[in-house]
Amino acid sequence: MLSRQYLREHPDEVRASLDDRGYDDTDLDRILEIDEAWRSLKSEGDDLRHERNEVSARIGQLKQEGKDEEAEEAIERSQELKARIQAVETEADDLESELEERMLELPNVPHESVPVGEDEADNVEVDRWGFEDRRELPDDVTPHYDLGEDLDIIDEARGAKTTGAGFYFLKGDGARLEHALIQFMMDVHREQGYVDLFPPIPVKSSSMRGTGQLPKFNEDAYRVGGDEFDDYDDDDLWLCPTAEVPVTNMYADEILLREDLPLKHQAYTPNFRREAGEHGTETRGIVRVHQFNKVELVNFVEPDESYERLERLVQEAASVLERLGLPYRVLSLCTGDLTFASAKTYDLEVWAPGTEADDGPDLGGRWLEVSSASNFEEFQARRAGIQYRPEHHESAEYLHTLNASGTAVGRVMVAILEYYQNDDGTVTVPEALQPYMGGQEVIEGHEKVGESALGSE
Numbered sequence: 001m002l003s004r005q006y007l008r009e010h011p012d013e014v015r016a017s018l019d020d021r022g023y024d025d026t027d028l029d030r031i032l033e034i035d036e037a038w039r040s041l042k043s044e045g046d047d048l049r050h051e052r053n054e055v056s057a058r059i060g061q062l063k064q065e066g067k068d069e070e071a072e073e074a075i076e077r078s079q080e081l082k083a084r085i086q087a088v089e090t091e092a093d094d095l096e097s098e099l100e101e102r103m104l105e106l107p108n109v110p111h112e113s114v115p116v117g118e119d120e121a122d123n124v125e126v127d128r129w130g131f132e133d134r135r136e137l138p139d140d141v142t143p144h145y146d147l148g149e150d151l152d153i154i155d156e157a158r159g160a161k162t163t164g165a166g167f168y169f170l171k172g173d174g175a176r177l178e179h180a181l182i183q184f185m186m187d188v189h190r191e192q193g194y195v196d197l198f199p200p201i202p203v204k205s206s207s208m209r210g211t212g213q214l215p216k217f218n219e220d221a222y223r224v225g226g227d228e229f230d231d232y233d234d235d236d237l238w239l240c241p242t243a244e245v246p247v248t249n250m251y252a253d254e255i256l257l258r259e260d261l262p263l264k265h266q267a268y269t270p271n272f273r274r275e276a277g278e279h280g281t282e283t284r285g286i287v288r289v290h291q292f293n294k295v296e297l298v299n300f301v302e303p304d305e306s307y308e309r310l311e312r313l314v315q316e317a318a319s320v321l322e323r324l325g326l327p328y329r330v331l332s333l334c335t336g337d338l339t340f341a342s343a344k345t346y347d348l349e350v351w352a353p354g355t356e357a358d359d360g361p362d363l364g365g366r367w368l369e370v371s372s373a374s375n376f377e378e379f380q381a382r383r384a385g386i387q388y389r390p391e392h393h394e395s396a397e398y399l400h401t402l403n404a405s406g407t408a409v410g411r412v413m414v415a416i417l418e419y420y421q422n423d424d425g426t427v428t429v430p431e432a433l434q435p436y437m438g439g440q441e442v443i444e445g446h447e448k449v450g451e452s453a454l455g456s457e
Helices: 004-009 009-023 026-065 068-103 144-150 154-161 173-191 207-209 244-249 305-326 379-384 409-419 431-437 451-456
Strands: 124-129 193-197 200-205 238-240 255-257 263-272 293-300 328-332 343-354 366-375 388-389 400-408
Touching: 004 009, 004 026, 004 068, 026 154, 068 154, 124 366, 173 207, 173 263, 173 293, 173 305, 173 400, 193 409, 200 244, 200 366, 200 431, 207 238, 207 244, 207 379, 244 263, 244 293, 244 379, 244 400, 263 409, 293 305, 293 409, 305 328, 305 343, 305 366, 305 400, 305 431, 343 409, 366 409, 379 400, 400 409
Parallel strands: 193 263, 255 388
Antiparallel strands: 124 328, 200 238, 263 293, 293 400, 328 343, 343 366, 366 400
16 A cells, blocks of 8 residues: 555655546545544644643642642643543544545556556557467467367366356366476476465455455455455455465565565465456456466565566566467556556466457467566555565665566466467477476377267267
């Protein structure tokens, strides 16, 4: 969250950032009014307590001097002050609660280098890799959802039957490919200096708030034992929407040391999202689903190193795609497409040639976002209470947090099934993954089972 001091000293910058982000429902004037009223009450309370202390000291002195009438007047004044102090403190507490609630709904201020724009159409491409020496593709690339059904490695129908729309089964080589991708990604990032974590999947409301998922995006989250729209407490649980939440909050309300930084963690988790805010959600395939696997990279760094670390973080995530030989591009997100907590974000989008899209590359197909590398500056650290001490004798400061998907496993699988597709309907296993699949070079599929398979003969 933004600091109150920053808001007081830079209201115009905050107002401009809200305009650039397209936040037209945030009453910044009301927040500033509440803050001013709260500070006025705190100042009044300090003055009243000072006066009461002086009056209390006079009461004993007046009694010693035998000035009983004046002492009684002082006692009455002390009681009046006590009542007023209580009223002022109650009013100040109410205002502070409202101020805190409203501050939690203020998004981060974009970094000055972020391009100004309204939506994803205004994002800026900054790099592209792998297209000059791309492999030859079939004349007609089969979309992953049809290919997955033909090979019997993706079963959406039984996933929907078992759990609901947006869930699916991976079978045989499909499941094997997913496991291989996870282990491959974690090995790559371990080489880059990341320390493995296996975090808990349920996370508390306080943790969701710490990274910015609550209160803004409760409709996209799966709440355990309650409706996501009902009132919730700090200890209520939610299914993990991204490993960013448990890994970042692992250090909530702690003070790290300068020698601990940069601290780099990676974590594989299944993730759960309702995608309630997504319009035109895809109904076929495994691109936009409610459960998906991801390897997340989370960094804790000193503030003056965070933007250099962001550039390196992009390369760390991109190395997964490069080792797999998958063409991709990098976008710098504009202000209108930034996530709530981010100050600057780069998206990595892999090329999936099997499904046409209006905004796809000239070669056809579409772009799939597989990683968002973001610098949150101190926004998350302030919400979660994560600090570091530059020197042992110095005051603690808020550090900067960054994260990136390293990468979204299901979408990388989509790209592999479409980009490594062969004329005969099989799929070549990328060379980097073959050791993780026991040397298997080609995915040929499986025989379908059950009476439902007869209709496909």
